[in-house]
Amino acid sequence: MEDITIYITDREGKTHDIEIPLEIDLNLMEVCKASELDVDGTCGGMALCASCHMYVESDHELPEASEDEEIMLDQVLFVEDNSRLGCQIKVTEEINGLRVKLANLGSE
Amino acid sequence: MSQNSVDTDLLIIGAGPVGLFTVFEAGLLKMRCHLIDALPIPGGQCAEIYPKKPIYDIPGYPSVLAGELIDNLMKQIEPFKPTFTFGERAQALQKLDDGSFIVTSSRGTTIKAKAVAIAAGLGCFEPRKPALENLEKFEDKGVDYIIRDPEVYRDKKVVIAGGGDSALDWTIFLSDIAEEVTLVHRRNSFRGALDSAEKVAALAEQGKVNLLTDTEAKSLNGNGVLKGVTLKHKTQGEINLQADNFIPLFGLSPKLGPIADFGLNIDKNAIEVDTTDYSTNIPGIYAIGDINTYPGKLKLILCGFHEGTLAVQSAFKYMFPDKKLSFKYTTVQGVNGFE
Numbered sequence: 464m465e466d467i468t469i470y471i472t473d474r475e476g477k478t479h480d481i482e483i484p485l486e487i488d489l490n491l492m493e494v495c496k497a498s499e500l501d502v503d504g505t506c507g508g509m510a511l512c513a514s515c516h517m518y519v520e521s522d523h524e525l526p527e528a529s530e531d532e533e534i535m536l537d538q539v540l541f542v543e544d545n546s547r548l549g550c551q552i553k554v555t556e557e558i559n560g561l562r563v564k565l566a567n568l569g570s571e
Numbered sequence: 572m573s574q575n576s577v578d579t580d581l582l583i584i585g586a587g588p589v590g591l592f593t594v595f596e597a598g599l600l601k602m603r604c605h606l607i608d609a610l611p612i613p614g615g616q617c618a619e620i621y622p623k624k625p626i627y628d629i630p631g632y633p634s635v636l637a638g639e640l641i642d643n644l645m646k647q648i649e650p651f652k653p654t655f656t657f658g659e660r661a662q663a664l665q666k667l668d669d670g671s672f673i674v675t676s677s678r679g680t681t682i683k684a685k686a687v688a689i690a691a692g693l694g695c696f697e698p699r700k701p702a703l704e705n706l707e708k709f710e711d712k713g714v715d716y717i718i719r720d721p722e723v724y725r726d727k728k729v730v731i732a733g734g735g736d737s738a739l740d741w742t743i744f745l746s747d748i749a750e751e752v753t754l755v756h757r758r759n760s761f762r763g764a765l766d767s768a769e770k771v772a773a774l775a776e777q778g779k780v781n782l783l784t785d786t787e788a789k790s791l792n793g794n795g796v797l798k799g800v801t802l803k804h805k806t807q808g809e810i811n812l813q814a815d816n817f818i819p820l821f822g823l824s825p826k827l828g829p830i831a832d833f834g835l836n837i838d839k840n841a842i843e844v845d846t847t848d849y850s851t852n853i854p855g856i857y858a859i860g861d862i863n864t865y866p867g868k869l870k871l872i873l874c875g876f877h878e879g880t881l882a883v884q885s886a887f888k889y890m891f892p893d894k895k896l897s898f899k900y901t902t903v904q905g906v907n908g909f910e
Contacts, residue, residue, distance in 0.1 A: 534762040537734035570700045
């Protein structure tokens with residue numbers, strides 16, 4: 464299997480080109496953590512904390528958000544139509560070239 | 572009510588699964604424990620974030636709900652009569668000349684302990700705040716993130732923001748108490764508990780609740796004390812509402828908080844420990860569970876159980892350097908609780 468590349472823009476506006484091997488079963492929250500981007504992944508990937516809230520900025524067709532993910536998105540700040548939880552987006556061949564931007568989590 | 576002062580052997584900061592199980596292991600060594608937690612209930616993340624989720628990697632349990640695990644741990648530590656300070660954050664730590672510690676809480680409770688185990692997970696849960704200018708200026712002057720006493724809102728004009736269960740439930744509850752309740756939600760549907768959402772819709776139809784979807788708060792108005800909230804509807808523009816209270820309910824997120832200032836060695840929001848006994852750079856302070864870091868660290872509840880077990884052995888020697896410690900299996904000795 465080949466590697467894919469995705470582009471993640473951090474909260475400071477810097478875009479990181481990240482190569483991800485496909486053979487490891489990762490999601491975008493885990494990719495952010497492994498790349499030392501500022502994502503806590505508090506709930507460990509259960510769509511229950513929204514610390515990996517991000518905006519999908521390219522027009523990739525992603526699997527639809529689950530009910531759990533929609534419930535969580537109802538509760539977070541700065542939700543937009545392209546909001547997703549990174550932990551619910553699996554790294555597959557189909558997301559090669561995906562562009563996402565980390566959402567602001569609110570004031571401290 | 573806040574207890575003014577507590578005296579204990581081991582203070583455990585954080586009443587999540589690891590903090591709770593540590594009470595058991597400390598109890599076997601005849602050490603009394605007090606726990607402090609910012610949440611109002613025991614269980615930490617297991618209670619606050621995922622009480623209904625099954626966990627599959629607790630040894631001996633093919634599957635256990637997180638909430639159930641906490642109930643079981645509470646039962647398991649009962650013989651050792653732990654005491655608790657809930658709803659208060661460990662705010663400051665002071666080491667005394669005799670090697671013991673005084674920890675002061677966010678509400679002024681002081682806890683004296685011979686040793687401290689920090690089992691604080693990802694930190695203490697604090698309310699998520701919306702990004703509104705002047706928000707902090709109105710805190711406790713009309714803006715609340717947590718509803719402690721609903722009576723405060725009697726005959727007041729209240730604006731609640733959020734789309735989750737707590738926003739729905741408080742809207743329903745306060746509709747009987749407040750003069751006027753407005754629920755503001757960024758999206759046009761609620762996906763929290765269906766019956767709560769239906770109840771709010773029914774109250775809106777009866778005119779008991781002012782329901783504004785596709786709307787978010789833009790700014791807060793008032794001179795020292797909150798007088799109104801300016802909202803923005805997706806298509807219909809700005810709405811100005813009179814309000815005595817604005818209650819944003821966007822859930823809780825963990826913050827390392829004051830622990831960062833305890834003088835401990837910290838790497839990326841985690842406390843560095845020696846894996847011999849999970850001690851920190853300050854003798855007498857241990858860090859166990861998700862809050863610590865070391866080469867090969869895995870954030871698993873079962874690893875935290877191990878860490879707490881070794882930490883209390885070391886804490887015993889720290890507290891009672893002249894006492895002998897002999898390790899006994901529970902199968903041999905049973906569990907001898909405290910009176």
